[in-house]
Amino acid sequence: MLAIACDHGGYELKKEILKHLDKRGIAYRDFGCDSTEAVDYPIYARKVTDAITGGECERGILICGTGIGISIAANKVKGIRAALCTDCFTAEATRQHNDANILALGGRVVGPGLALKIVDTFLDTPFSNAERHKHRIELIEQ
């Protein structure tokens, strides 16, 4: 199960991503927000991190205007590795090397076409399981 949430700056892009997930038949839980009315992104980051740390969801997508605030907020939570991606190379590498469990996107930064490719790359790329990467992730968690 995938957890997804946004603030007002990410709302329009989230709508595109939800349509795409529906087309792909990917199960998700949408934690809001539900309009372009201004909200506080840390609240929405926490809804998704709670779903992941609580075991309800394996991975998540968070979207704000830049992707920065919402990824900073998510990365305060132990066990969360949120990666802000603006290209497919980074999305692939962060899954392979960092086992990132949240993809952060900037709704005012990337257009929907690129964003959907980044989402697909993030969802379809497995962790490498290489010992060096596992070790580095353990060091982050200490």
Ligand code: RB5
């Ligand atoms: C909201 O205006 C904006 O600050 C927010 O979406 C995000 O870009 C913060 O990092």
